[in-house]
Amino acid sequence: MPVYALEIIVVGIGLLMLMLDAFADLKDKRAIGYLGVIGLIAVFGLLFVVDRTSSDSPFWQFYSADGKSMFYKGIAVLTTLIVLLMAIDYSPVTIAQTAEPEEGAHPQAGLGEFFSLPLFTCAGLMWMASATHLVSIFVALETVTISFYVLVAYNRRNVGSLEAGVKYLILGALSTGFLVYGMAWLYGMTGSMQLSEIATKLQADGINETGALFAFALLLTAMAFKVGAVPFHQWIPDVYQGAPTPITAFLSVGSKAAGFIIFMRITALYLGNGYLVGKITLVLTILAILTLIVGNLAALPQSNFKRLLAYSSVAHAGFLLMAMASTPTETVAKSGESMSVGSVVSFYLGAYLLMTLLAFLVMTVIRASTSGESISSYAGIARTNPFLATALLFSMASLAGIPLTVGFFGKLFVFKLAFEQEQWILLACGIIGACAGFYYYLKIAASMFLSSPNEGETVPAIRVSPAAAICMVLLMAAIIYGGINPSLLLKLVG
Amino acid sequence: MFSLDTTLTLQHFLYVSGALFAIGLAGVMVRRNLIVIFMCLELMLSAANLTLVAFSRYRTEGDLPDYDGQVLLFFIITVAAAEVAVGLAIIVALFRSRETTDVSQITELKH
Numbered sequence: 001m002p003v004y005a006l007e008i009i010v011v012g013i014g015l016l017m018l019m020l021d022a023f024a025d026l027k028d029k030r031a032i033g034y035l036g037v038i039g040l041i042a043v044f045g046l047l048f049v050v051d052r053t054s055s056d057s058p059f060w061q062f063y064s065a066d067g068k069s070m071f072y073k074g075i076a077v078l079t080t081l082i083v084l085l086m087a088i089d090y091s092p093v094t095i096a097q098t099a100e101p102e103e104g105a106h107p108q109a110g111l112g113e114f115f116s117l118p119l120f121t122c123a124g125l126m127w128m129a130s131a132t133h134l135v136s137i138f139v140a141l142e143t144v145t146i147s148f149y150v151l152v153a154y155n156r157r158n159v160g161s162l163e164a165g166v167k168y169l170i171l172g173a174l175s176t177g178f179l180v181y182g183m184a185w186l187y188g189m190t191g192s193m194q195l196s197e198i199a200t201k202l203q204a205d206g207i208n209e210t211g212a213l214f215a216f217a218l219l220l221t222a223m224a225f226k227v228g229a230v231p232f233h234q235w236i237p238d239v240y241q242g243a244p245t246p247i248t249a250f251l252s253v254g255s256k257a258a259g260f261i262i263f264m265r266i267t268a269l270y271l272g273n274g275y276l277v278g279k280i281t282l283v284l285t286i287l288a289i290l291t292l293i294v295g296n297l298a299a300l301p302q303s304n305f306k307r308l309l310a311y312s313s314v315a316h317a318g319f320l321l322m323a324m325a326s327t328p329t330e331t332v333a334k335s336g337e338s339m340s341v342g343s344v345v346s347f348y349l350g351a352y353l354l355m356t357l358l359a360f361l362v363m364t365v366i367r368a369s370t371s372g373e374s375i376s377s378y379a380g381i382a383r384t385n386p387f388l389a390t391a392l393l394f395s396m397a398s399l400a401g402i403p404l405t406v407g408f409f410g411k412l413f414v415f416k417l418a419f420e421q422e423q424w425i426l427l428a429c430g431i432i433g434a435c436a437g438f439y440y441y442l443k444i445a446a447s448m449f450l451s452s453p454n455e456g457e458t459v460p461a462i463r464v465s466p467a468a469a470i471c472m473v474l475l476m477a478a479i480i481y482g483g484i485n486p487s488l489l490l491k492l493v494g
Numbered sequence: 495m496f497s498l499d500t501t502l503t504l505q506h507f508l509y510v511s512g513a514l515f516a517i518g519l520a521g522v523m524v525r526r527n528l529i530v531i532f533m534c535l536e537l538m539l540s541a542a543n544l545t546l547v548a549f550s551r552y553r554t555e556g557d558l559p560d561y562d563g564q565v566l567l568f569f570i571i572t573v574a575a576a577e578v579a580v581g582l583a584i585i586v587a588l589f590r591s592r593e594t595t596d597v598s599q600i601t602e603l604k605h
Binding site for chain 1: 515518519522528531532535538539541542543545546548549550553560562563565566569570573576577580581584585587588591592597600602603
């Protein structure tokens with residue numbers, strides 16, 4: 001079976017779920033969600049057995065099936081899988097905030113689409129992981145973005161969700177505008193749309209370097225919006241806070257991973273040209289410094305847990321940009337042993353997936369039983385819900401980068417790369433950011449375990465569904481295993 | 495430079511499309527009505543389309559233009575239509591609950 005069959009299967013499952021929602025007479029629509037989960041587990045298994053050989057057919061100008069694309073396809077499938085599990089646990093909130101109290105309507109009307117849309121997003125993410133042509137990059141990116149517009153604004157009886165949807169819509173469309181205009185200029189300067197051909201043309205003599213840099217500036221703006229780099233990060237806290245919690249998790253992992261793979265592909269085009277690479281490294285360094293400082297320091301005073309995780313996601317984008325800004329240049333000879341930028345970024349994203357999804361999984365379970373999203377409502381939660389508190393502790397420790405968690409190695413590799421490239425200012429900002437991170441992540445852990453609950457705000461013991469509990473245990477195990485022995489993840493990254 | 499007897503060159507198209515893009519961007523930043531902002535966003539996409547067609551037309555192979563750019567244009571038009579369909583639905587839903595399309599009054603989410 002060829003690799004691209006996987007995307008077709010994922011879209012097929014999504015359509016099947018949509019049809020079941022519309023035509024099958026289901027008592028409990030959560031069954032549709034479980035169908036999606038089973039389908040994605042099967043697709044994840046198929047990732048390891050598909051036929052990855054390419055042929056001379058023009059199709060392979062648009063598509064690649066190298067190790068890196070397979071890794072990002074795996075990230076897309078795993079993220080969607082866990083998001084679906086969250087969406088199943090979150091369904092009481094979804095029903096309360098979408099269904100119209102109508103005579104004769106299904107009591108769970110509107111739930112089915114909430115399960116099938118993430119499948120279409122997943123297909124877009126998987127396609128993006130393999131895209132090697134401007135047309136396929138554009139179409140895949142828009143598949144993801146447009147289905148996210150719907151998902152963010154899904155709780156249509158909740159003003160916050162609608163407002164987040166509109167903000168995401170306007171800024172997403174703005175970044176699309178920059179992306180397309182940048183692509184037009186890149187095509188105009190090189191006369192090609194195929195990434196490897198563009199890279200060759202950009203190295204050739206007689207290339208219009210100003211035009212090529214203008215194209216890069218436009219594309220950089222678009223990518224910075226997608227990954228949430230400062231100064232294009234203002235939408236992130238509002239959208240993360242307003243969106244339904246499972247979708248916030250999807251945005252912060254899936255959308256970020258997809259943004260970074262395109263970001264790396266586009267930056268890689270320019271690396272062959274000695275003149276352009278110096279300029280680009282400088283811009284990326286400035287972007288990384290701003291993102292590290294603003295993301296980490298703005299997270300410090302947050303009192304809403306979702307907003308805190310939003311700024312944390314900006315901060316992590318800063319660490320990833322720090323790796324990208326440490327691209328080996330000609331002045332510093334590359335030693336044979338150091339990891340490539342692509343591997344460091346992929347490892348960091350893999351680690352980020354585990355810890356962020358665990359945090360959101362715990363948050364979804366708590367949110368479905370209580371109404372609080374503020375940090376103060378987590379106070380003393382360890383007494384009534386020791387399992388959930390432990391899971392959140394693992395996630396926070398890993399996000400902060402404490403040794404023996406996978407997050408530690410993610411940060412270590414980034415710092416090592418910056419050290420080898422002698423990016424001293426960047427390194428200093430990274431250390432300041434990491435220290436700030438220790439404070440705001442461990443503040444939550446301390447609040448859960450050490451303080452006593454506020455008067456009248458005691459969180460009752462929450463029953464965790466078996467699927468979510470298994471998922472949490474697996475994620476905790478993966479965080480610790482990756483923190484003791486990162487070689488398996490490193491091998492997957494390639 | 496702009497006299498009538500000169501032929502149109504690639505530069506003329508790039509000036510116009512650049513101006514369109516700048517007008518669209520300025521509109522997104524300055525205007526307060528969501529519908530107008532959305533129109534300005536479409537203007538930015540049109541600017542990109544014009545750029546693509548111009549580059550495509552002036553990069554000839556034999557006597558034919560290089561059609562790669564024009565193909566991307568059709569994808570952009572299609573995607574823009576999908577974006578408008580979803581976008582207007584969200585704006586209508588917001589208008590129903592808030593009865594305004596003024597972005598300065600949409601401030602439910604705050605620090």
